[in-house]
Amino acid sequence: MTPAINLVKKKKIKHTVHTYQHEPDHPSYGLEASEKLGVPPEQVFKTLVAELGDGSLAVAIIPVNQMLSMKLLAKAAGVKKAGMADKKVVEKTTGYMLGGVSPLGQKKLLKTFLDDSANTQATIYVSAGKRGLEIELAPADLLQLTRGTMAQLCQEE
Secondary structure (H helix, E strand, C coil), X not given: CCHHHHHHHHCCCCCEEEECCCCCCCCCHHHHHHHHHCCCHHHEEEEXXXXXXXXXXXXXXXXXXXXXXXXXXXXXXXXCCEEECXXXXXXXXXXXXXXXXXXXXXXXXXXXXXXXXXXXXXXXXEEEEECCEXXXXXXXXXXXXXXXXXXXXXXXX
């Protein structure tokens, strides 16, 4: 069990855990999950940790086939700028390894933003805290568990 799975069980949130055989040489953890689980990439969300202009950290949860807009994340967080956080800082703060960072059950609750495209999905998949392990749950439940905010986070195509 990972902290993410323990959290959804403890809070009695309706969810499904999905596993797949992770291949270390796959170029994209998120797209690999989409392919192996047979789920459209717009339903599988990746967890990115950014450093905000005020020095704090924030979590951005976006579809695996999209790119995070740092401008939109900064705007959602109410700061002037944002950039990707250092790998070591991410792992130390969340308790998860890159490629398996879950928005759930992190060591420290960070400001969390979920891309508004999640509104178009009944359920979404997010990392359960290990490569090859995903949790499927309703976007509203994810927001409740992370105390997150819905916002536009992705660059327009």
